[in-house]
Amino acid sequence: MTTQTPTPQPGLGWPPEPPVPRGSAFGPWPAPGTRDYDPSNRSPASERRPDLPARPGYVRTKAAWPRPPSPRVIVVANQKGGVGKTTTTVNLAAALAQHGARVLIVDLDPQGNASTALRIEHGDGTPGVYDALVDGTSLAKLIQPCPDVAGLFVVPASIDLAGAEVELVPLLGRESRLRRALDSHLQELTESADRLDYVFLDCPPSLGLLTINALVAGQEMLVPIQCEYYALEGVRQLLRNVELIQAHLNAGLSVSTVILTMYDARTRLSAGVAQEVRDHFGDRVLRTAIPRSVRISEAPSYSQSVMTYDPSSPGAMSYDEAAAEMARRNEPSQRLQTETQEAS
Ligand SMILES: Nc1ncnc2c1ncn2[C@@H]1O[C@H](COP(=O)(O)OP(=O)(O)O)[C@@H](O)[C@H]1O
Ligand SMILES: [Mg+2]
Secondary structure, rough: OOOOOOOOOOOOOOOOOOOOOEEEOOOOOOOOOOOOHHHHHHOHHOOOOOOOOOOOOOOOOOOOOOOOOOOEEEEOOOOOOOOHHHHHHHHHHHHHHHHHEEEEEEEOOOOOOOHOOOOOOOOOOOOHHHHHHOOOHHHHHEEEEOOOOOOOEEOOOOOOHHHHHHHOOOOOOOOOOHHHHHHHHHHHHOOOOOOOOOOEEEEOOOOHHHHHHHHHHEEEOOOOOOOOOHHHHHHHHHHHHHHHHHHHHOOOEEEEEEEEOEEOOOOOOHHHHHHHHHHHHHHHHHOOEEEEHHHHHHHHOOOOOHHHOOOHHHHHHHHHHHHHHHHHHHHHHHHHHHHHHHOO
16 A cells, blocks of 8 residues: 655645545544554654653642632633534633633533533523623522532523524623623632533623623633644634723733544544644643543533543543643642743
């Protein structure tokens, strides 16, 4: 068999053409030993990065991680659908809660995928984030505890949220309604033992008013990037929108973290996209990439995060390690470092 090496094309990603996904029990990429497996599509050992998924050296413990001095409000956004926003939100939040943090997820996607994945009631008529945005209901009345993970709470989204994009338009302060609801909730809890450590805002795949509400309410942005061919195209547009939000609505917002999702260490494509993302975002990219894993994609159909569905799977280990990296960024010295780097 002849092995063809594609020619590098600067700026266009690597290789020039996306490989055609072919199904196998391993995911869309054929597993070694199966009929469709193509060894020429493997990245050579010299190109494989030691810091990518399932790092052999990572030891998972049950230890409590340090809690941040004040609640961190993290917007999980990328207007592209299917890049792993919800999966990342649910699993990072579950991992942080398993290590002693109190974590709230606000499900801002009318599909309610985050609510489903955590066994949270969100059928038609269930009070949810719609009521906070449109009617000004306080979040305390909407929050439900996740039955499988102590310390994890969800404001669910039901299908009526789909109408909120339109219903918000004539309302006063339409871009900052979530911020007001969240600020007053966090304020009420400041002195209590129920204080929250992390709030994740899981955005829908669009740049409409729901995502804008999240960007106005948040301090940090976490951008999941799927390791595939057109990964960076949507991200450029997202960053332009973030600049507009920073200039006009929320000067305190920063793109603090990027996470690589659905990474496949066996392909040049994943390695190439990962390298391009790391060149662009530097230290903001978590060292841990999340591997493409059947267990991760199966978990929601059992109304679970992979952290409870299969805690020892490589996917759960990777989300645990990524969450540990996020928790380490609590420390002021690290934040300062990131801010200094951004300023220079
Ligand atoms: N690491 C992964 N490995 C395999 N499948 C994944 C992984 N991450 C996400 N998925 C699957 O990809 C699909 C899209 O993920 P999702 O988190 O819902 O994306 P988004 O919220 O950005 O639309 C879902 O079916 C999910 O189960
Ligand atoms: Mg989603």
